[in-house]
Amino acid sequence: MVTGHHRPTRLLIDTQSIIENVANEVARLPKGRELFAVVKADGYGHGAVETAYSAKKGGASGFCVALLDEGLELREAGLTEPILILGTVDPMYIDLLLKYDLSVTAATKKWLVEAAAQLNKLNAGVSLKIHIKSDTGMGRIGFTSLEETLEAVEIVRENPLMEWEGIFTHFSTADEADVSYFKEQETKFRELIEKLPEQPRYIHSENSAAALWHPESPGNMIRFGIAMYGLNPSGGKLEDTYFLKPALSLETSLIQVKEVEAGTGIGYGKTYTAAENEWIGTIPIGYADGWLRHMQGFSVLVNGKKCEIVGRVCMDQCMLLLKEWVPEGTKVTLVGENSGETVTLQMVAEHLSTIHYEVACTFSQRIPREYK
Numbered sequence: 001m002v003t004g005h006h007r008p009t010r011l012l013i014d015t016q017s018i019i020e021n022v023a024n025e026v027a028r029l030p031k032g033r034e035l036f037a038v039v040k041a042d043g044y045g046h047g048a049v050e051t052a053y054s055a056k057k058g059g060a061s062g063f064c065v066a067l068l069d070e071g072l073e074l075r076e077a078g079l080t081e082p083i084l085i086l087g088t089v090d091p092m093y094i095d096l097l098l099k100y101d102l103s104v105t106a107a108t109k110k111w112l113v114e115a116a117a118q119l120n121k122l123n124a125g126v127s128l129k130i131h132i133k134s135d136t137g138m139g140r141i142g143f144t145s146l147e148e149t150l151e152a153v154e155i156v157r158e159n160p161l162m163e164w165e166g167i168f169t170h171f172s173t174a175d176e177a178d179v180s181y182f183k184e185q186e187t188k189f190r191e192l193i194e195k196l197p198e199q200p201r202y203i204h205s206e207n208s209a210a211a212l213w214h215p216e217s218p219g220n221m222i223r224f225g226i227a228m229y230g231l232n233p234s235g236g237k238l239e240d241t242y243f244l245k246p247a248l249s250l251e252t253s254l255i256q257v258k259e260v261e262a263g264t265g266i267g268y269g270k271t272y273t274a275a276e277n278e279w280i281g282t283i284p285i286g287y288a289d290g291w292l293r294h295m296q297g298f299s300v301l302v303n304g305k306k307c308e309i310v311g312r313v314c315m316d317q318c319m320l321l322l323k324e325w326v327p328e329g330t331k332v333t334l335v336g337e338n339s340g341e342t343v344t345l346q347m348v349a350e351h352l353s354t355i356h357y358e359v360a361c362t363f364s365q366r367i368p369r370e371y372k
Helices: 016-027 042-046 050-056 068-076 091-100 108-124 146-158 180-195 208-212 343-352 356-362
Strands: 012-015 036-037 062-065 083-085 104-108 128-133 162-168 200-205 219-223 248-251 256-260 278-283 298-300 303-312 318-321 333-336 341-343 368-371
Touching: 012 333, 016 219, 036 050, 042 050, 050 062, 050 068, 050 146, 050 200, 062 068, 068 083, 068 091, 083 128, 091 108, 091 128, 091 318, 104 108, 128 146, 146 162, 200 208, 208 219, 219 278, 298 318, 298 341, 303 343, 333 343, 343 356, 343 368
Parallel strands: 012 368, 036 062, 036 219, 062 083, 083 104, 104 128, 128 162, 162 200, 200 219
Antiparallel strands: 012 248, 248 333, 256 278, 278 318, 298 303, 298 333, 303 318, 333 341
């Protein structure tokens, strides 16, 4: 079987940028506070294994993922550091958690009861590492009251087959200028910590936004996510605490260049019509790659010049209005730097009325990731 990638479309990942972003944050951390790199969703589209190894070089001492399968992927790749699964895992898979030494989130009493029953059934001889999730106002998963959270702590502490490794919460507005709701959540978490019978190995509340703009938040570990990839968690609403270096670029090249006559329709539905004789370039990327139909009207870079995407983006291709004739094979930069000009993920996100997190995660596996 012939394998590989045989078109010019590529996501280029600068691993040195990831190393530097992590190292810069580690250097800011108070003594005794650790950094866990968040590599869920295939490293926010950058590649989980590669970014995890880069974060490790930068000083990360552990990793966070969302799913059991993501944790297994890191272990199979040879990473031995602590790995925390931030989402819920069905107790029926506890054997895998134990076998691969993965820490898991406990968010309900029901889960703890079912987990205890499964542990008794397995009788594996090792304890399950558990982080208790306190929902202080995110409204997602976790124990919602102080009493419920403390009860969960006691359930875990009293079970010899469970190890109470951590407790944590997640801030919903740490990336906003208005800190009032953030302070409410932080106060609730501090009250919880004060009432704990003892402190577990890990207490963590800071995501990237809190780490950058609220480094005084409680805990001895941070979960460093989007900022690790060089992206401002607030999308630019708040200034970077320090320079974040974007790691991702998206490039392709022109596969056809032709002059069309005035009145020629471009693309499905003829949503663009040439006003005069125009140079149209076609590039091999489309919505099946995560370059969505709504990207029509956005400008990419050819020889440092902004060229508008005209006509609807197709499944596999889209068309550009070129400033002039250029040869087929000319590089086209959709995200990144080209001859002194730059297109950012934030610019793409604003065009799509979304956030750069979503844009990065939308790029499909059909686009190969190349690392440098």
